[in-house]
Amino acid sequence: QVQLVESGGELVQPGASLRLSCAASGHTLSSYNMGWFRQAPGRERQFVARIHWTGSSTYYADSVKGRFTVSRDSALNTVYLEMNSLKPEDTAVYYCAASRLWSSTQVFKDGVDYWGKGTLVTVSS
Numbered sequence: 110q111v112q113l114v115e116s117g118g119e120l121v122q123p124g125a126s127l128r129l130s131c132a133a134s135g136h137t138l139s140s141y142n143m144g145w146f147r148q149a150p151g152r153e154r155q156f157v158a159r160i161h162w163t164g165s166s167t168y169y170a171d172s173v174k175g176r177f178t179v180s181r182d183s184a185l186n187t188v189y190l191e192m193n194s195l196k197p198e199d200t201a202v203y204y205c206a207a208s209r210l211w212s213s214t215q216v217f218k219d220g221v222d223y224w225g226k227g228t229l230v231t232v233s234s
Contacts, residue, residue, distance in 0.1 A: 111136040111223045113205050118228030121195055125232070129190040131205030131225055142208045143181060143188040144217055147201035148227075154204070156214045158190060168214065173199075195232045202227040
């Protein structure tokens with residue numbers, strides 16, 4: 110059983126940067142594709158970014174492309190989401206996910222075995 114714990118969310122001003130972390134326990138993440146999703150109040154959970162288990166490939170939602178970077182550190186069993194130039198519309202609870210599948214974002218989501226409980230990011234002046 111894998112437990113995923115997100116951290117790093119906080120209240121920041123527009124234009125600021127944050128780095129979210131997703132630490133795993135109970136099992137190595139080295140064979141899992143990892144992703145970040147977010148859910149704003151009153152909205153459905155949406156895809157943000159994903160990274161292949163090898164670290165060789167990444168995909169981003171258009172809304173965050175060029176501002177967010179997903180990475181992983183297998184030695185630390187941790188995945189990161191570096192967020193720059195934050196906007197109020199980035200306000201949401203951010204969740205990490207571990208998936209056995211990769212070929213598309215929907216397939217990735219269908220293959221999620223584990224979700225974290227989320228960390229809140231609030232972007233406001």
